[in-house]
Structure formats: C-alpha cells, structure tokens
Amino acid sequence: MDSKYIFVTGGVTSSLGKGIISASLAKLLQARGLSVTIQKFDPYINIDPGTLNPYEHGECFVTDDGAETDLDLGHYERFLNIPTSQANNVTTGKIYNHVITQERQGAYLGKTVQVVPHITDEIKRRLLLLGQTGVYDIVITEIGGCVGDIESLPFIEAVRQLRWELPQSDSLVIHLTLLPYLRAAGELKTKPTQHSVKALSEAGVQPDILVCRSEHPIPLEMRKKIALFCNVKVNSVIESLDAETIYDVPLMMKKEKLDDRVIKKLKVAGKHELNLDSWKEFLGRLKNPTEEVNIALVGKYVELPDAYKSIIEAFIHGGAANECKVRIKTIQSEYITPDNIDMLLGKSDGILVAPGFGSRGFEGKLEAIKYVRERNIPFLGICLGMQCAAVEFARNVLGLSDAASTEMNPDTTNPVIDLMEGQKDITQKGGTMRLGAYICELKKGSRAQHIYGKTKISERHRHRYEFNNQYLQAFEEKGMLATGINPETNLVEVIELQNHPWFVAAQYHPELKSTVLNPHPLFVKFIKAAIHHTKTKNDYLKG
Numbered sequence: 001m002d003s004k005y006i007f008v009t010g011g012v013t014s015s016l017g018k019g020i021i022s023a024s025l026a027k028l029l030q031a032r033g034l035s036v037t038i039q040k041f042d043p044y045i046n047i048d049p050g051t052l053n054p055y056e057h058g059e060c061f062v063t064d065d066g067a068e069t070d071l072d073l074g075h076y077e078r079f080l081n082i083p084t085s086q087a088n089n090v091t092t093g094k095i096y097n098h099v100i101t102q103e104r105q106g107a108y109l110g111k112t113v114q115v116v117p118h119i120t121d122e123i124k125r126r127l128l129l130l131g132q133t134g135v136y137d138i139v140i141t142e143i144g145g146c147v148g149d150i151e152s153l154p155f156i157e158a159v160r161q162l163r164w165e166l167p168q169s170d171s172l173v174i175h176l177t178l179l180p181y182l183r184a185a186g187e188l189k190t191k192p193t194q195h196s197v198k199a200l201s202e203a204g205v206q207p208d209i210l211v212c213r214s215e216h217p218i219p220l221e222m223r224k225k226i227a228l229f230c231n232v233k234v235n236s237v238i239e240s241l242d243a244e245t246i247y248d249v250p251l252m253m254k255k256e257k258l259d260d261r262v263i264k265k266l267k268v269a270g271k272h273e274l275n276l277d278s279w280k281e282f283l284g285r286l287k288n289p290t291e292e293v294n295i296a297l298v299g300k301y302v303e304l305p306d307a308y309k310s311i312i313e314a315f316i317h318g319g320a321a322n323e324c325k326v327r328i329k330t331i332q333s334e335y336i337t338p339d340n341i342d343m344l345l346g347k348s349d350g351i352l353v354a355p356g357f358g359s360r361g362f363e364g365k366l367e368a369i370k371y372v373r374e375r376n377i378p379f380l381g382i383c384l385g386m387q388c389a390a391v392e393f394a395r396n397v398l399g400l401s402d403a404a405s406t407e408m409n410p411d412t413t414n415p416v417i418d419l420m421e422g423q424k425d426i427t428q429k430g431g432t433m434r435l436g437a438y439i440c441e442l443k444k445g446s447r448a449q450h451i452y453g454k455t456k457i458s459e460r461h462r463h464r465y466e467f468n469n470q471y472l473q474a475f476e477e478k479g480m481l482a483t484g485i486n487p488e489t490n491l492v493e494v495i496e497l498q499n500h501p502w503f504v505a506a507q508y509h510p511e512l513k514s515t516v517l518n519p520h521p522l523f524v525k526f527i528k529a530a531i532h533h534t535k536t537k538n539d540y541l542k543g
Helices: 018-030 072-080 092-104 115-129 150-165 191-202 220-230 246-255 258-266 277-287 305-321 341-345 362-375 384-396 447-452 469-477 521-542
Strands: 004-010 036-042 089-091 138-143 171-178 209-214 237-241 291-299 324-332 350-353 379-382 415-419 434-442 456-463 465-467 480-485 492-497 503-506
Touching: 004 018, 004 150, 004 258, 018 036, 018 072, 018 138, 018 171, 018 246, 018 258, 036 072, 036 115, 072 305, 089 092, 092 115, 092 150, 115 150, 138 150, 150 171, 171 191, 171 258, 191 209, 191 220, 209 220, 209 258, 220 237, 237 246, 246 258, 246 277, 277 305, 291 305, 291 362, 291 521, 305 324, 305 521, 324 521, 341 362, 350 362, 350 384, 350 521, 362 379, 362 384, 379 384, 379 521, 384 415, 384 465, 384 469, 384 492, 384 503, 434 447, 434 492, 447 480, 447 492, 447 503, 447 521, 465 469, 465 492, 469 480, 469 492, 503 521
Parallel strands: 004 138, 004 171, 036 089, 036 138, 171 209, 209 237, 291 324, 291 350, 350 379, 379 503
Antiparallel strands: 415 465, 434 456, 434 480, 480 492, 492 503
C-alpha cells in the first residue's frame, strides 16, 4: 500500500510534548505490526542544531549517518527502536538553503522565486521523501513551533496543499493543545484551544484529532463543547494528562483510543493484534525497583536537563534493566574545587563526566575524575569526559603538570588531547566535526569487551579532538589502557583503568544508541557497578 501521512501540530504554547505524543502514537501503530517512522520539521533558520548552544535548544542528537538533529529524534529512536537519518530532521534553514542553491544554478528558468510555490514545494518534497521509499506504512511528521508563529506558516501552508493533493484517507492532522486550569475559577478553560484551532483553520488546515494537554481529567461535557467549537468528533478529543514518566504515555494514549481513531480515519488495518508486552515489562521493572543508587552527573550545562536528555534517558533504560532506581544529581563542574568536592561527590555511588565544548568547567571535571580514581568509585566518561580522564591521568599519574587538551590550552607542551588531523584546516563550524557511526574494535579480555560481549561495535561520534597516540605507551605502562581502537584511523575510542573497580571512558556517545528495548550495555554495567559499590560501602559502614 502507499504510505499514509500524519501531521502533528501544536498550539497555545511550546513544550506541550508533540515529540512524545508522536513517538507514543508511532509505538502503538508499530505494536500493531505497521512500519512507522517519524520526522521533525523545525521552523528555525539554522541549517541544523549543531551550532546551537545546548541552553538554546537542548542536546544535539546525532544519527548513524552523521546528521546533527533536534533532540526529539532521540525520543523517536528510544520509543521505536529503529534508527533515524538525515531525512528525519528538516529545518527552515535547509529548505531555504536548497531553494537558493537551485536558484543560483538556474533551476527555476528565470522565474521569480517565492515562498509559494517554491519554498512550499520543497517542504512538500521533503514531507513525502520517507514515504516514497516504500519502507513505511505510516510517516508521522511533527511540525515544530506553535500555530500562529510567523516561521511556521510555510510548513502549515505546505500541509494544506498536501492534504488537498493526497487522497482523503491518506492523511490526517493531529493538533496538540493546552487546557489551562484556573485555580481561582476552579476549572479548566477551553478558550485557548478554540483560538488555536481557529488560527490553524484560518491557515486552511482543519485538525481531525485534538490531543488536549491537561493537569486534570476533562469532563465529557467539556469534550462535547470542544468538539462542537472545533469541528471534530467527540471521540477525537483526546485527553493527555501529565504522566509519571514519558514511557507511560503510549499506554495512556491506548486507553484514550488515539490509535483506533487514527486507524479508522486512515482506513488502514493493523497486521496483528496490538502487542505491548515488552513495553509493559519494561515499565514493570522501571516502577518496581529492588535497588537504588546515587549517580553524580558532572557537566557544564546542568541547569537545563534537556542538555543531557539522552544520558538521563539511558540511565532510565539501564536502571530498569537492573531493576534499580537511579537518582541523578547534576553538578555544575565550574563550581567543583578540592575544598568542596567531598561534600559534592562523597555520597555518590557512581560518577559520569558529561560531554561538552569549551574551557568553562574543565578544571572541575578534572577534580571530579581525580576524586573517583583515587577512591575507587565507578566512573563513566563520555566524549569530553574521556578527554578529561586522559588529561587528569597525565597530570597526576604521569607527572606532566601542564598536560592539557589543545582545545583548552593551545600552547601546552604536553597535548595529550589534540585536534584531529582531518580537522586542522577546517574554518566552517556547522556539520564539520567527526559525526555519525564508526566501527570500534575492542581488545579481547578487556573490560570494554566484557561489557559489550563482542569485539566489534559501532558507535556514534561528535568531536574534533582526539587522544594523542604519542602518549599511549606512557599511559599503558602506568595502567591506563586503550581498549577500543578505530581500525581505520587508529583513533583511541575507549580507555579503562587497571586496578580500579570500574573506570571506563569513551570518545563516542553511547547514550545516543540506548533504547527502551535495547538499553546500552555501558550504562547497564555502570549501574551494576554502582549497585555493587553502594552494597560494599554499606557493608563497610555496618562492619
């Protein structure tokens, strides 16, 4: 059959959870045997989020094929357990960049290039791209931003045109909106939703289904009122209450029969009965932990949890696999000093030093790593976290007092971390790092090989700097081993410390591949080590 298209828009306010609703619906359709993918269309003019500060837009998610994308693609992968690609994230910047390039090449034969039809045609082409591969039964497209925003208008117009061009049962629009609760009046209010739907309708798009975010259950009478004013059926007014965890949302949407409404409207049949057994098993382990550990997440963007979204979710997956509640304490590395480190990290059962760019907070990360190395606390370093582990070891074990990364100190005489050879002549920032999935070979008998259970792995990267192999022999002689190597470039991918209970650091980003059904082994084993640490610590205190 031809692919069917679902468009998800949002109104009233941002951050209502379009990505989670899209991923949850996709999960329910997938659980019926349908092949589903999700794409995100973002209205900002950046080509991609690669050059955005995490405080602006949360973490930058990276796909296997090296796309720097919106963090919602992480949700799509975690829920569906299938990889996304360059085609799954499109921005206004990409659209305009393509159209302007075409114009410069004379592709429009002297025509005046305009938003309609040229920009909207390019949006439509990309909206249909994944559906035309023949791989997917259903393509869900999340339109970023809010209805009524100036920058969203071309996307809404493209959806209007497509709905007119496609057969009636081949597309539908889901509009996510907010029902605010006014405490003084003691009731939910529908007016913002009515205005939001009116704005969408004025742009020529009538929603088929309304998903209403609310802090309180929506009475039937209110659903009838919304249906009447917004031109939708009463059973297409879907309640979306605040959830204990985002992983509850698929079951909540199933209870509201969102997937039933979608299947009827698109006239598509599931290939088998809905099966969410593995999802429910995961939720059972997540909500009924038998263990508990405290993990310190040391980073420079901790004020915004979305900056480390994939890491936090990977801890949830790994925690559930261990039937363990992982309590994450975020610590601003900029404020760590030798004087306060015991107070900040003393109660931690494991410490993760997070990725990042720039010198702010670098010295604090080194202090944290020195602390865990000397006190035998389980440690996981990711990307810059691995580079920090190398610098700390060089300074405090090898005695190279000015050891540094040339990112932080270009004049160091001991550049244990240096710019990659292929990065030295690059001046343009966007999309020029080492990006995407690369093969890594793990040494037999190493902790890394034991963690993964195999010697050949593929992991995703996002970095410019690397371990300087001139120092490798000195490191290994003192017990810091390189146990993961890229076979083509000889790049050090994994380092681990001998004579330490659990000290592993990776140049790549393992968190990007962790999903509900396949929690990442590094996080699973790190949490297991933290459980062991807390038990031995408690036994020692009792003794």
